[in-house]
Amino acid sequence: MYIFNDNKVYADLADGQYIVLNHVSGEYYAFDKASSAVLEALTSGCGREDVAKALAERFGEGCGADEKLSAFIDSLLAAEMLLPEGASGQDAAPFAEKIEGESLPELGFERFTDVADLLMMDPIHEVDEDMGWPIPKE
Numbered sequence: 001m002y003i004f005n006d007n008k009v010y011a012d013l014a015d016g017q018y019i020v021l022n023h024v025s026g027e028y029y030a031f032d033k034a035s036s037a038v039l040e041a042l043t044s045g046c047g048r049e050d051v052a053k054a055l056a057e058r059f060g061e062g063c064g065a066d067e068k069l070s071a072f073i074d075s076l077l078a079a080e081m082l083l084p085e086g087a088s089g090q091d092a093a094p095f096a097e098k099i100e101g102e103s104l105p106e107l108g109f110e111r112f113t114d115v116a117d118l119l120m121m122d123p124i125h126e127v128d129e130d131m132g133w134p135i136p137k138e
Helices: 033-042 048-059 065-078
Strands: 002-004 009-014 017-022 028-031 082-084 109-112
Touching: 017 033, 028 033, 033 048, 033 065, 048 065, 065 082
Parallel strands: none
Antiparallel strands: 002 082, 009 017, 017 028, 028 109
C-alpha cells in the first residue's frame, strides 16, 4: 500500500484520470485511465502483490503485470509522488476491471514543466501589482 506524498504533491482524480501537481517544483503529471486505475488501487489500500495478482487475473499470466507494475511504482517513487505505507488488505480486482482492453497497457504518466514558473511564482512579491497573477513583474 502507498500514500500520496502530501508534503510535495496534490492529487486529483477526475473522470477516471489522475492529475498530480508537485507543489514544490511546479511540475505536474497526467495519467491515462489504466495508470490511474492502478494508482487508485495502490493508494486505496491495495498492496503491490494484490495489484499484480489482480492484473494477472484480468489480463492473463503472461501480461507482464509484475514488470510493468514494478517499473510504474519505481517511477512514482522516483518522482516522489508516493510513499510506502503499512500493510495491505484491500481487494484490487475492482480497480483492475476499470482497465479497458484485452491486454495490459504500459503504465506511466506524462511530466509537464511548462507552467512551473507560473505555479511557483510568489503572488505577493513577484506578480505585477496592476495586472495580478499570472503576470510577473517586469
